Amino acid sequence: MKRSACLLLACISIALQISAHAAEPPLIRLGRGFAAEEQVWLMSARPDLTPNQGKRYQLKQILFQANPQRFQAYLAGEIDAGTAPGLSVIFASEQGLDIKVVASVCMEAAGKEWFSTTYMTKDDGPIRSVRDLKGGTVGVVGIKTATDLWARAGLLNAGLQPDKDTKVVPLGFPAMGDAVRTGKVSAGTFVEPFYSAEAAKGGLRKLFTAVEAVGYDHELLDLWFGQKFLKANPEAVRAFLADYVAVTKYYLANTAQAKRDLHKAGFVRTPLEIYLKNADWKRDPNARVNVDSLKKLSTFMREKLQWLEKPVNVDALVDQSYLPR
Amino acid sequence: MRLLRPMLLIACVLAAWELAARSGLWNPLLFPSLVKIAYELGLFLIQPARLMEAWVSLYRALGGFALAALAGVLLGMLMGRSARVAELLDPLFSGTYAVPKLALFPIFIFVFGIGSLSKVALIFLECLYPIVIVTYHGARDVNRVFLWSAQNMGASRAQILRRVVLPATVPFIFAGYRVALPVAMIVVVITEMISSADGLGYLVIYSLSSLKTDRMLAVVIVISLLGLALDRALVFLRNRLVYWDRLDTYYV
Numbered sequence: 001m002k003r004s005a006c007l008l009l010a011c012i013s014i015a016l017q018i019s020a021h022a023a024e025p026p027l028i029r030l031g032r033g034f035a036a037e038e039q040v041w042l043m044s045a046r047p048d049l050t051p052n053q054g055k056r057y058q059l060k061q062i063l064f065q066a067n068p069q070r071f072q073a074y075l076a077g078e079i080d081a082g083t084a085p086g087l088s089v090i091f092a093s094e095q096g097l098d099i100k101v102v103a104s105v106c107m108e109a110a111g112k113e114w115f116s117t118t119y120m121t122k123d124d125g126p127i128r129s130v131r132d133l134k135g136g137t138v139g140v141v142g143i144k145t146a147t148d149l150w151a152r153a154g155l156l157n158a159g160l161q162p163d164k165d166t167k168v169v170p171l172g173f174p175a176m177g178d179a180v181r182t183g184k185v186s187a188g189t190f191v192e193p194f195y196s197a198e199a200a201k202g203g204l205r206k207l208f209t210a211v212e213a214v215g216y217d218h219e220l221l222d223l224w225f226g227q228k229f230l231k232a233n234p235e236a237v238r239a240f241l242a243d244y245v246a247v248t249k250y251y252l253a254n255t256a257q258a259k260r261d262l263h264k265a266g267f268v269r270t271p272l273e274i275y276l277k278n279a280d281w282k283r284d285p286n287a288r289v290n291v292d293s294l295k296k297l298s299t300f301m302r303e304k305l306q307w308l309e310k311p312v313n314v315d316a317l318v319d320q321s322y323l324p325r
Numbered sequence: 326m327r328l329l330r331p332m333l334l335i336a337c338v339l340a341a342w343e344l345a346a347r348s349g350l351w352n353p354l355l356f357p358s359l360v361k362i363a364y365e366l367g368l369f370l371i372q373p374a375r376l377m378e379a380w381v382s383l384y385r386a387l388g389g390f391a392l393a394a395l396a397g398v399l400l401g402m403l404m405g406r407s408a409r410v411a412e413l414l415d416p417l418f419s420g421t422y423a424v425p426k427l428a429l430f431p432i433f434i435f436v437f438g439i440g441s442l443s444k445v446a447l448i449f450l451e452c453l454y455p456i457v458i459v460t461y462h463g464a465r466d467v468n469r470v471f472l473w474s475a476q477n478m479g480a481s482r483a484q485i486l487r488r489v490v491l492p493a494t495v496p497f498i499f500a501g502y503r504v505a506l507p508v509a510m511i512v513v514v515i516t517e518m519i520s521s522a523d524g525l526g527y528l529v530i531y532s533l534s535s536l537k538t539d540r541m542l543a544v545v546i547v548i549s550l551l552g553l554a555l556d557r558a559l560v561f562l563r564n565r566l567v568y569w570d571r572l573d574t575y576y577v
Contacts (some may be wrong), residue, residue, distance in 0.1 A: 068533045075352040095354055095536040137439060143527065144534030167522045169439050170530075175431055184438055307535065 026236040027058040028229075031070040031082035034063065035191065036106050036221055036281050039248040040083055042258055045265035049247050056239035066142070071097060080229040085146045086219035090298050093317045094308050098227040100319040103241055104289045105221035106281035108210040115279035116209040117150060118195055121187040122180055123205040130158035130207055136186030139171035139179055144307065146210070146220065147189040149297075152305055154213035180204060192278040193270045214300065218293035220281055230322070237322045241287070245324055249285050291318050357539035365543035375528070379547055382513050382525040385441050387555075389448025390502075390509040396449075397456025397505070398498055404457070405464020406490060418457055426450050430516060444516040451512045452505035459504065463497025464490055496570050499563040506559060510552045 032040055043050050044061050053059055062079060064070045067088040073079045074097070084092070089101055108116050119138070121127045127136065133155065140147040148170075152162040160166050166186075171179055176188035177198035187207050190198055198204055211217060223244070230237055251258045256276055263272045270278075284290075295314045302308040339359060345351070346358040353361075369375045404411040430447055437443035467490050475485045517526025525548055532541035564571045 068536060071536055072355060075355040091535045097354065097536070137522075139439075142534070143530050163522065169522045170520050171434075171439070172431075175434070178435065179439075182435060184435065 025055060025057050026233040027060060028081055028236065028240055029060050029062060029079045031064050031073055031079040032061045033067075033070075033083055033221075034065070037083050038258065038262060038280075039244065039251045039283065040105060040223070041262055041265075041267040042247050042251055043243060045261050045267055046247075046258075049250055050243035051246075052239035052243050057233075057236040059240070067145070074099070074226060081223065081225040083221050083223055085221055086294050086297055087144075087146055087149055087301060089222055089224055089317065090294065090301060090308070090312050090314070091144070093312045094310060099224045099317075100227055100230060101222045101224050101289055101294075101317055102230075102237065102319055102322050103223040103244060103287040104219060104284050105223055105287075106283045107217055107290065107293075108214075108220045109217040109282035110209075110211045111282070114282040115192055115195070116211045116281075117147065118190050118209050119151065119154060119187050119207045119213075120180060120190055120198070120204040121207050122183065123203050125183070125186075127186055127207070130154050131160065133158070133166045133186050133207075134160055135165070137167040137169055137184075139176050139185040139188040140168055141173055141189060142170050143168075147191075149301070149305070149307075150210040150213040151189065153300065154208045156304060157213065157215075177201065177204070192280075193274050196274065196278050214297070216293060216296060217282070217290065218297055219290050222289060223287075225322075230319070234322065238324075241322050242324045245285070245287050248283055248287055252283060252285055255280065287323060289318050289320055291315065294318065354536055354538060357542065361539040362542045362546070365537075365540045366546055369543050369547060378524055378528050379551065381441075381523045382510075382517060382548075383551060385444050385517075385524065386448060386509040386513040388441075389445040389512070390452050390506055392445070392449045393452035393456055393505060393509075394502060397453050397501065398460050400453075401457045401460025401498075401501070402464050402490075402494065404461040405467075405494070406486070411461070411465070414457075415461075418454060418461075422454050422458070427512070427515060430519060434520060439520055444513060444521070447516055448509045448512045451508050455504040455508065456498070456501035459497050459501035460494060463494040463500075467493040495567050496563075499559070499567065502559055503556065503563075506555050507552050510548060510555070514548055 030040070041061070043053065043059060047053050050059075062073075064073065064082075067084050070079070070082045070084060071088070071092050074082065083105055089099070092099060107114075110116065127133060138151045138155070140151050142148065148168060151168050155162045155166050155168075162168055169185065171185065171188065173189070173191060173194045176185075176190060176194060179185045180188040181203055190204075210220075223241075225237060259268070259276055260272065262268050263270075263275060268275055291314060294317070298308070298312045298314055302311060343359045346353065346356050400414065404414050426447060429450075430443070433443040433447050437446050471489050471493065472485060475489050480488065513524065514526040514529065517524035518530050519526075521527045525544055528544045529541055532538075532544060560572055
């Protein structure tokens with residue numbers, strides 16, 4: 001009798017645990033980066049701005065230093081979604097990764113109100129135009145990254161052959177300013193917050209921007225999801241993106257406060273006073289993806305840079321149906 | 326049969342890899358099959374541009390190693406035979422051996438530039454330590470009976486150094502070289518992965534950036550084959566020079 005009662009209690013306990021677990025909303029394991037993803041970080045720094053979080057989905061953000069590692073983690077089943085530059089998503093798609101771009105994070109866009117990644121050279125140096133980079137070296141943050149693509153686009157525009165006429169070498173953002181000033185590289189890539197800090201020091205001059213290099217506004221960072229997760233949890237993704245769009249709008253309307261919150265939560269290590277002054281990339285308030293720009297990038301990567309061995313179907317890669325209407 | 330035994334182990338490892346790759350447990354993009362890796366390796370070997378990248382890495386590695394081999398033996402011998410030099414240099418080498426010299430690479434870039442020189446300089450520094458320390462201990466621990474015998478027979482200091490100390494230290498020198506040579510290969514690849522527009526390390530990053538794991542692993546195989554070839558060449562040279570103490574006579 002006593003044994004039967006114990007067995008019954010154990011069964012009830014297990015059943016309660018299973019039902020509690022089943023009631024939990026799906027967990028989104030999101031691989032994030034360390035730059036230009038403010039509205040994504042804000043979802044974790046200020047969960048009060050995301051009414052669906054904890055109810056219709058749970059969010060766990062995991063920091064990655066580089067893009068390939070994010071996709072490797074996805075392949076290993078460690079993350080369900082992530083942020084990545086447009087060209088990285090194109091690379092991943094070419095290799096057959098079952099992912100979909102569901103929203104835009106930020107763009108490289110022309111206009112005084114937006115920041116665009118800038119290539120600078122020594123102010124008193126011999127390089128007056130991109131053409132003068134012949135025989136020189138351009139510093140980029142990594143091989144086959146967006147900074148590499150823009151540098152090569154800029155060189156091609158000036159009639160120079162990357163690697164043959166001008167070397168393209170990887171160099172960390174923090175070292176870029178001194179590398180240009182000491183002549184270790186002829187030109188370097190500058191993003192915020194390094195751009196503002198180095199510009200303030202003086203002695204550097206702009207050569208071209210990312211937008212000038214490719215000739216059009218284009219996607220810088222996007223949000224992607226694994227297709228299996230999308231199919232298994234469409235409502236959770238819709239709820240996540242509804243919150244994401246709401247947070248993006250909040251960020252655009254209250255940028256200074258949002259930046260303070262991110263700094264306080266430890267997402268940004270730049271001194272607050274510098275971070276608040278930094279120019280920002282363009283962000284679409286509705287997180288709509290500029291599909292045409294991804295198509296153009298894909299064509300440029302394949303035809304001009306020979307970075308893609310086969311064409312990528314960008315229309316099939318992007319799925320914006322999960323975004324709020 | 327002696328030659329086949331190590332091949333058997335390698336064959337087992339390769340078979341285990343292929344089984345795992347074909348099991349479907351891992352995505353082939355993350356865990357490619359040997360067939361795909363072998364295909365990429367074949368492509369590597371028939372493309373002159375890729376072979377050139379291997380040559381670039383090799384000359385950087387061998388350049389840094391050769392400089393360290395010369396300077397390391399000189400310093401190690403001096404430390405081993407002179408208490409004053411040992412007193413001066415031992416704390417420096419012992420105290421900084423554990424420092425990861427790779428952390429100094431950004432400084433090397435600023436001093437020597439982004440090209441080959443900064444990489445060769447770092448390889449030199451990384452290789453110097455094992456060569457100096459092993460040579461130092463070899464030169465210091467020469468059997469005293471040999472030294473006394475040479476002195477009793479009227480040998481000069483130079484003769485003792487040339488006929489007794491150096492031959493007794495050569496096996497240690499080669500031991501230091503065998504430790505340093507793979508270090509040279511590792512450092513060249515890492516520095517090229519950090520900042521380079523050429524070399525095998527650059528190819529590793531280039532392949533990884535576009536998620537071509539099979540191509541990256543083919544480059545890794547080339548690196549390991551180069552390391553193996555260099556080590557075999559060093560052992561061959563050692564056995565020719567140190568004929569009284571051949572490595573293959575150790576196990577009796």
